[in-house]
Amino acid sequence: MTAHRYEVRSRRDRFRGRVFSVVTDEVTMPGGGVADRDYVRHVGSVGVVALDERGQVVLIRQYRHPVGRIMWELPAGLVDVAGEDLAAAAGRELAEEADLLAGRLDTLVDLHTSPGFSDEAIRIFLARELSEVPPDRRHDRRDEEAELSVVRLPLERAVAMVLSGEITNAACVAGVLAAARARDADWAPLRPSDAPR
Structure with missing residues (x-):
């Protein structure tokens, strides 16, 4: 055929x-x-599952107007800086939204968020070996980001929140579940940060 x-x-x-x-x-x-x-x-986007040395995942709480509520999300954002590769965009978003730097960045999962009506593709990275952005170099958050809060939760708790329907953001759902699976497989499923799409 x-x-x-x-x-x-x-x-x-x-x-x-x-x-x-x-x-x-x-x-x-x-x-x-x-x-x-x-x-x-x-334009495309990136997201970051940031895991600290205690196995906690860094999530953010942010208001999203289309759904009219505060959502659990990953640090994430647009691929909208000319010439910036996906890993650099992920590092930028992690620094801007969670005040964190990653010593190690791997590709975790790629997804199309809603292919029935959009061509949006998002790459989710796994960030480890985290360190704080120095206070004098932190991003000035505005608009909805001004009220953004950063929360660290055990990865298993985040998985439970996905399965209970508390976390519904598609990138966050995929990233949390993929991170738990990759961890359980001793990180074997991870791809390099510059893996082709």
């Missing part, structure tokens, strides 16, 4: 913003028809 090639015949921009745009593609379908597909084109 030969797979159908879904070819884009045309693209219309509906909205263009700093983080994402919304487009409509006219796509060929099996059987010869065409269909419009609306979706979000995203």
Whole structure:
């Protein structure tokens, strides 16, 4: 059986913003028809599961307006600095959101957050050998980040929070579960920080 090639015949921009745009593609379908597909084109993001020497995971609590509540999340952010590779973006976000530096960074898991309507891809890194960002070099947090709180929890507790529905952020769910699995496999599933996507 030969797979159908879904070819884009045309693209219309509906909205263009700093983080994402919304487009409509006219796509060929099996059987010869065409269909419009609306979706979000995203700049991409990174997240960090930071584990300290006691096996605690560093999570943040941050308000997210689309869902109207404070969420449990990983330190994470956009890949929006020109020329910055994914590992550097992860290190930057860890420093900005958790005031931490990582002596070791490995690739933990890659995911598409919601491929039914967005092309957003996020790479989750595992950060270990943590140290504090010196107070005079810490990021000045603004807007929602001004009220961001940083919490350290045992990894097993974070896993339980995922399974109970307390942690629902997709990147955090995937990162916490992948970190627990990688730890249980003595870190064998980890990939280098510059592993291809």
